[in-house]
Amino acid sequence: MRRLYSTFAGGWPGTGLLLMRVVAGSALAAGASITLLSDPPPMNVTIPAILLMGAGILLIAGLWTPIAGSIVAVAEIWKTFMLHGDKSGWLLLATVGAALAMLGPGLWSVDARLYGWKRLEATPRKKNSDPAKNSPKD
Numbered sequence: 001m002r003r004l005y006s007t008f009a010g011g012w013p014g015t016g017l018l019l020m021r022v023v024a025g026s027a028l029a030a031g032a033s034i035t036l037l038s039d040p041p042p043m044n045v046t047i048p049a050i051l052l053m054g055a056g057i058l059l060i061a062g063l064w065t066p067i068a069g070s071i072v073a074v075a076e077i078w079k080t081f082m083l084h085g086d087k088s089g090w091l092l093l094a095t096v097g098a099a100l101a102m103l104g105p106g107l108w109s110v111d112a113r114l115y116g117w118k119r120l121e122a123t124p125r126k127k128n129s130d131p132a133k134n135s136p137k138d
Contacts, residue, residue, distance in 0.1 A: 008116050010107035017106030021059045024096045028056030028072060048075045062109020065100055072097025
């Protein structure tokens with residue numbers, strides 16, 4: 001993950017990425033749950049709905065964001081070309097998924113906590129007060 005992104009954006013850009021992740025993930029999870037709870041769910045959309053629900057949950061958490069964003073982009077493009085319905089909404093979600101896959105999750109994500117740069121601080125060394133222990137031995 002560290003090789004994909006040089007830094008995890010903080011500040012206002014990180015807040016914008018968090019907002020994108022939460023809104024897109026919520027829309028994906030809600031849409032997929034409506035599809036799966038229909039009686040009976042159509043078989044041609046069951047697998048994409050399961051994938052999109054999982055990807056939506058991963059996006060909300062900010063875990064495996066490049067993989068989840070890519071899954072969202074591919075599944076929503078597939079829905080745009082293969083199914084009847086709200087094509088503009090599917091295209092918008094595909095664009096947001098692709099953008100999140102390219103931009104990364106931001107600082108407020110599980111990805112940043114697991115794979116972000118770590119800061120190590122060295123503690124100062126204690127000086128030994130006994131001069132006999134500090135002298136070189138013959």
